Amino acid sequence: MTPLVVRSHYSLMWGTASVPALCRRARELGYRRLALTDTDNLYGLWPFVNACRRERLEPIVGAEVTDPKGRRRAVCLVKTDAGYRNLCRLLSRRHMEEGFTLEAALPPLSRGLLVLTGNPELLRRWHAAGVSVAAAVPRRPLPPGHRLRRTAATLNISTAAVPGSFFLGPEDVPMHRMLRAIDRNTGLSRLASSDMAPADAWLDSPQGYSRRFAACPETLRATDELAETLSFTGPDFGIVLPPWKTAETVAALREAAYAGARTRYGGELSEAVVERLETELHIISKMGFSAYFLVVRDIVRQSPRICGRGSGAASLVAYCLGITNVCPLKHNLYFGRFLNPGRKDAPDIDVDFAWDERDDVLAAVFDKYRGHAAMVSNHVLFQPRMAIREVAKVYGLTDSEIGRVTRRLPMFWRAAAADTDLHREIAARPEARALEFPDPWPDILESAQRILGTPRYLSVHSGGVVITPEPIDTYVPIQRAPKGVPIIQWEKDATEEAGLVKIDLLGNRSLGVIRDALANLSTNGRAFDESRWEAGRRFFHPGGGGPGPHHGLFLYRKPRHAAASKKSGGREFRAPGHPQQHHPAGRQ
Structure with missing residues (x-):
């Protein structure tokens, strides 16, 4: 028998087993295929796919979807690519729509899914609506006269044994009870039986399930027959880049880059600038990342003062588009550290905005790319x-x-x-x-x-935003964070593994301080043309950092920074781990 209803600790505060431990146990028990059906989510999809690969198991992708207004639920297992997209959309609706009801929401999104339910009424209605549905027999056989079995027989629908599991073995029951007590904010002695999974809800061996269902072995055969219809083993998106408003992204990027270069360097561009631009534009075009640069440029234009950082500072194209403010030619920064045709990873540019402007920038992104954008989540663990x-x-x-x-x-x-x-x-x-x-x-x-x-809850990544060409809920389920922003159900590592390119839009208090300082200059009648200020030009007070008493400078806030500055005698030194950047002592 193939286990078709299996929950990991991503069934938050119910399941106890990590995904790797679950897959390892399945292999030890002799299974060759395994489903993961966590409750209302695909949080653990990529750890599951990877763990199955390591353990030489064939993954079956699915989720248990619950009705927020009652006890109705269904297990949805993915048969095709279309089924995966529909499952993502169904889970997104479950989390995002106020009036969501499982009975009404599932049929329009059932194509490519196998649905298991133990509710006779849902079984009847979904079958009439054309849903590929089967009757789910829980942990023990049902008597022949049970309403679910009679309904399935009347409709000529398969009745399958699906003994769901929440933990690996009976030794995990105390951990499960503790998680339930924490979740219910109560003591162990006050937990009701309805607050917990049954004590035998562990992943048993094929022989164990055969003994459990010896009275109706046909349900075990039906389970294996249904499992054979599930050929989907995980999504394969390739690299998913944000969309641009026109198809001619290569020409649009070239035009924007040269226009920005003339703004940065004047009308006559030097041979070094042209040569570097052509090299970068060729690599960007070859790797298919033109739209990414155009979208990031579009975002940073919403603020007059940003700081693009990370390896993206090595790109002259990014500098000319106003995404970064450090000339890579002047500082001899190596573009291959940022993008290299020999690597498959996507570009990664971090952009800082003034701390009190960042939320407005995010709101503008969500408004412009409505239905196509969400933030990356954090999985907060105990x-x-x-x-x-x-x-x-x-x-x-x-x-x-x-x-x-x-x-x-x-x-x-x-x-x-x-x-x-x-x-x-x-x-x-x-x-x-x-x-x-x-x-x-x-x-x-x-x-x-x-x-x-063990995962406790989801929070919002510090700044990672994903923008997709198709509706984002066809790639990954989304839900709403407590602060109100949409978030995808994957954390940053799973996001990158899926091929979804994130853009980090971060808040920085220093940029707010600079903005306010310039406003004060203007108020006091002191003219300062910020557009003519050369980023990286040093305004380092002689001896200011050398003696080592100052802790209030940017990135100069710890005793070890002061000690390093004092030992350097105020001279320039190279920051460890950042060979391309030089920092005057006392400033970094």
């Missing part, structure tokens, strides 16, 4: 501080009792569950050596360790 705090709350400890331990832990302490002994590591920290851990602290730390690395 780390030591969060895990200890949440588990201790389940045990009934007060905030002061919890804070006595958690405030002694580093704010950004990252730890992996497999190789971390929280009790030992906390006890070894100098600031925690005086702490005692009476009962129930040993149990709290043990439970907290189990949930390390």
Whole structure:
């Protein structure tokens, strides 16, 4: 039998197993195919595809879709590329539409999907609407007279055994109960049976399922027959670049780049500028990235003051388009570090805007590319501080009792569950050596360790935006972040692996300070033509950084920066890890 209803820890606060552990366990049990059907999401799609490849499993892509207004649900498994796009759109509607109902939303988006439901009424209605649907028998056989079996028999629909799983084995039940208690903000003893998955909801072996369904082996055969119709193993988009308003992107980029070059360098362009422009334009055109540069230029034009940075600063085309403000010719920056025909990765330009202008820029992007743009998400995982705090709350400890331990832990302490002994590591920290851990602290730390690395919720990436030529919800499901912006369900690594090119639009307080300082100059009658100011020109006060007392300069805010500046005697030094950039001591 092929497991068709399997949930990982991306079924937030329900599932316990990581995707790699799930696939590893499936291989050990002897499966050759495995489905991943997390609840209302495709968060784990790319980790799943990669883990299946490593374990030599054939992935089956799907999701469990729930009705927000009731207990109705359906498992949607992807048969074709069209089915994948429809699943993304269905999940997006589930998260984005106020009046979403599963019964009405699914039929128009069912092409290319196999739908499993245990609800007899939905089975009847969806079958009448032309949906490819089958009756889903849960963890144990149903009696012959059960309404679901009778309905399926009347409609001549397959009845398949789909014993859904939430964890790898019975040993994971305590972790599942802890996650449910955290999610419900209650104690373990107050959890109702409806708050938890059944205790036998683990991934069993084929032999185990055969024993469970010995009374109706035909349901196991139906499951395998349905699985054979599922040939889709994951999307293959290639590189997905933002669209431009005309098809002639190569000519448009050339025209814009030369116009910008004449603004930067004057009417007569030197041979070095022309040669470098031609080289870059040829590579950009060959790699198919012309539209990307035009879209980024369109975005940065919304602000009079931006700072393009990263390896994109090595591009003369970016400099001429106003995306960056450092001349790569003057500073001898190597374009191949940014784009190289020998590499397949997409361009990556980070653009800073004034911190209080960035949200307006994002709003303009979402308005212009409505339905085609969303921000990248972050998958926030349980780390030591969060895990200890949440588990201790389940045990009934007060905030002061919890804070006595958690405030002694580093704010950004990252730890992996497999190789971390929280009790030992906390006890070894100098600031925690005086702490005692009476009962129930040993149990709290043990439970907290189990949930390390488990996803807790989604947040918004610091600035990554994806713009797609087709509606974005045909590539990836989207949902709305608490701050109101649309986000895709993948974090940045999965986004890049999928081939979706992100543009980082970031907020920078220094640009706001510069803007306000220039406004003050104007108010005080001091003329300053910002357009004629040469970025990178040094206004370094002699000896200002050398003695090392200043901590208020940009990127010069830590004692080690002051110490390095003092040792350099105020001379120029090369920043580690950035061989192409020189910084006067005391400024970087």
